[in-house]
Amino acid sequence: MLITYCYRIKPSPEQIAIMERWLELLRRHWNYALGQRLDWLNRTRSPIDRCSLISEAIGEIPEAVNYYTQQAALKETKRLFPEYKQIYAETQQVNLQRLNKAWDRWRKPDATGFRGGRPRFKKPGYLRSFVFPRVNNSRAGAHLINGVLKLSRIGSMPVVMHRQLPDGFALKQCTIIKKADGWYCCISMKDDTVPELLPVDSVKSAVGIDVGLEKFLTTSDGEAVPIPQFYRNAQNRLAQAQQVMSRRVKGSKNWEKAKNKVALLNLHLARCRKEFHYQVAHWLCSKYDLIAHEDLNIKGLARTKLAKSIHDAAWGSFLEILQAVAVKRGLLVQKVNPRGTSIECFNCGSRxxxxxxxxxxxxxxCEVKIDRDWNSGINILNRALMAVGLPLNGCGKSIQDIEEQQVSFVSLGSLHHNL
Structure with missing residues (x-):
């Protein structure tokens, strides 16, 4: 099992200057390597028996460009540009590996036929992280010992260890990230003792959840979590900060300060939303052994007029967090087909x-009258139970009890942050 812990680091001003220089050099190398690949693609995409006189250049067909050819060219890059000798060698290789992964995701469809977007050239400041692929071994470029992080060619710096590293995990990778409020190191760890998933026969409690915009989610037990709407509540402050930034001269010191203020507001919203998602996920996993949800096409839904509210709710991020929390606890998460869950009656199946x-x-x-989200939650649970083969009642309550009970809102303590 792989997990990542993120810690704040406190580099000196000299170390900050070195890391910012590394990011700029890696950005330039990314753009150059991407330009090589796109140039090769444009020169070789014409059929072999003809040549396009419109979009392709005429001349000798260049050799294929891939990760291995570009990695072999690093030696020549360092000879022509000596400043690249200051960067740790494996960090440069990982930068090319990232580009190669993005390129393959664009050029080669996955099992479902989906392809990612074309890799982009990065503007100054848009590359905000670099990687040391090995930690705490004889050939590693990063060593984390007793709350001090030592990076090759950068130096040692204190780490704010707000939580201890778990025992038994081997440190695999260190990623240095520049955020709006400072620098962070993300330590990736691996443990071969993966918790076994709970057998289906041992499931004692199951729930179906229906995510929405009026309520963040409604369970098949009739409980609902109110939606916090972090972005909606901070929209005015964000607009004011962005207006101040737009009135500054682009590239000036005042523009940089205003830009950083906008970035800090967005970072705060993202952290509030992430904390809310984790608390809801832990609440669900502490009560149920099986959690069912709809397999939504969130990208398609985000193209509608409700796009702002859907992005604010961030269902996709929540479902990924829910899956991760459930796997760490050995619980089951089941996706179901969302078609018709809000239309079908959970009692008689009528549309x-x-x-x-x-x-x-x-x-x-059948004259059943309940909240529509509750009805959807019960339908989602019933479909999940059929998928895993559990002969359980969809809600565990009689029809009369369901009609009499109203949807109750759950108070999860500090879910709502004061913005």
Whole structure:
């Protein structure tokens, strides 16, 4: 199992200058290597029996460009540009590996036929991290011992160890990241003792969750978590900060200060949202052995007029966090087909068409009347139970109890941050 802990580091002004110089040199090398690949692609994409006189240059066809050819050219790069000798060699190699991964994701579709976007040239300041691929061994470029991080060719710096490294994990990789409020090191660790998933026969409690915009999620037990809307609540302050930045001369010191203020606000919102997601995920995993959710096409939903609210809720990030927390606890997470979960009646299976503004599910066939999100949660749970082969009741309550009970909002302590 791989986990990553992120710690704040406190480099000296000289070390900050060195790391910022590294980021700039790595950015330039990224752009040069990407330009090589795109030039090779443009010169060789024409069919072998013809030549395009419009978009491709005429001339000798260059040799194929890949990670190995570009890595072999690092020696020549250091000869022509001696400043690259100051960067740790493995860090430069990882920079090329990142580009190669992004290139393959664009050029080669995955098993589902999906391809990523084309790698982009990076503007100054857009590359904000570099990697030491080995930690705490004889050939490593990074050593973390007793709260002090020693980086090759940079020096030693204190680390704010707000939590101890777990016992039994081997340190694998150190990533240095520049954020709006300072510098951080992300330590990746590996433990071969992966917790075994709970057997299906041992599942004692299961729940279906329906995510939404009126409520963050509603469970099949009739509990709901209110949606905090971090971005909506801070929208005015963000607009004011962005307006101040737009009135500054781009590239000036005052523009840099205003830009950093905008970045700090966005970083605060992201951290609040992430903390909220983790608390909800831990709350669910502490109560249930099996958690079912819809397999949503969130990118497609984010192209609608509700895009801002969907991005603010960040369902995709929450479901990834939920999956990670469940795996660490050995619990089960089951995806189900979302089609028709809010339309079908959980009691009789009849289709009850309704618009988004209708928040109550009323079935004329069996005369059941409950909250529409609760109805969806029960349907999601029933589909998950059928998928794993568990003969459990979808909600564990009688129809009369469900009709009498109202959706109850859950108070999870410090889920809501004061913005």
């Amino acid at each position: 009850v068409e309704k618009s988004l503004s209708e928040r109550v599910h009323y079935c004329s066939s």
